Amino acid sequence: MSKNALLDYKATGGYFNIGDYVQSIAAKQYFSNIDLLLNREYLNDKNIEPCKLIMNGWFMYKTKNWPISPNIDPLFVSFHLNAHIADTLLSRQENITYLKQYEPIGCRDFYTVNILKKYGVDSYYSSCLTTTLPKIEVPKTDDIVFFDVLFNLDKKSYYERIPRHYYRDLIKFKLPKLQDHKEYLKSIFPEEIVNNAKFETAFYKEKGTTSEDRFKEAERLLKTFASAKLVITSRIHCALPCLAMGTPVIFIMGGLNNSSDLSRLDGIVQHFNMVNLDSGLDLSSLKNLNLIKLDEINWEEPIPNPTSHLQYTQHLIDRCTDFTKN
Known part of the structure; x- marks a missing residue:
């Protein structure tokens, strides 16, 4: 029997962007239960069990890990392709062939709509799944x-998170004013x-x-x-x-x-x-x-x-x- 899966994420520079997890919570509300957490960057893992997965949010860093596992039954809505990797991902025919199986692709933004259409993948603007989150009943504050x-x-916090970039910019005399x-x-x-x-x-x-x-x-x-x-x-x-x-x-x-x-x-x-x-x-x-x-x-x-x-x-x-x- 197919299981229910949710996207999990890999840290960058020792930090997570909790906004990614808000995206996953938006998907979670549509499942009665969650059986698996799948890392967004490794959806081609051969050990993934048959499952359903809502493919919403920001994709991705590791283009070599596409197409994703055939054991994943995906729903492409509120999908965004990182502009730095989009052409690389879509330049491979196997990825286009994969996406075309799930046409039309629902996209979070018009950039993704247009780049998919450029490569012959039928797509449309769906808006973002987080706009369907249920209202939370909590006392209102004046905050x-x-x-x-x-x-x-x-930049001060940025360098604290990624110290190597501080030394990189220092060596290149590109260190901005820190305040x-x-x-x-x-x-x-x-x-x-x-x-x-x-x-x-x-x-x-x-x-x-x-x-x-x-x-x-x-x-x-x-x-x-x-x-x-x-x-x-x-x-x-x-x-x-x-x-x-x-x-x-x-x-x-x-x-x-x-x-x-x-x-x-x-x-x-x-x-x-x-x-x-x-x-x-x-x-x-x-x-x-x-x-x-x-x-x-x-x-x-x-x-x-x-x-x-x-x-x-x-x-x-x-x-x-x-x-x-x-």
Whole structure:
């Protein structure tokens, strides 16, 4: 009998991105039970038992490990291909042949839709599965949560996580100015707001942790989002669950400097209220943005979220429900 599987993940630089586990929790709700945890980077493992797996989220690093095991019965919805590996993955005919078995591929963003179509794989925009997360019944607070706001600009924390990059940049005389990130945020947002905000992060240390620990941390963060008065973030997998929870969220665009960063956003950030601090970044490819200015943020009575994501949620729910029941 086929088992039920869920995606697990491999740490990068000694840290996990808990946003990945939020993605897995979004898939988990459609299964009556979970029998297997499968590492996203090693889905070609010959020892994988016959199972069903929802293939949502960010894929991936190890392109040599595709196509995945024939013992996996996959559902491709809310699927994203990392722009750095997409052409490499899709340049191999065996991977295209594999994906075409499961057409149409439901994609989390328009970049993935377009790159799959470029290689002859039928695909469509499905939106993200995390927008179907159920609301969590927790007491509401007056907390304003800052979740990895402009984290790409926090070089001090970056070097603490990956010390070898500090020495690499030091040797190359490319070491940027290091400053306390919280103090930097005070130069952008009202100092009183920053001082009183609740700070959270998706970076989670690998050492001494289990998959169970990481899922528990993701669940804790979801409860934090659900209880907050307002969430400020530069993480799409904080902002997307906030839409599902009904918590006002403002996405802060800043510190993006490569095609991979920007490619992940088209079809996602259109569902948020957003402040763009990247004055040098060309956003012309992103249509129908809900842009607001910093001084338009209402800290006492936050502006409600857009509802454009709702037109996709029922389709996602139906596809996942049909897949796991049949």
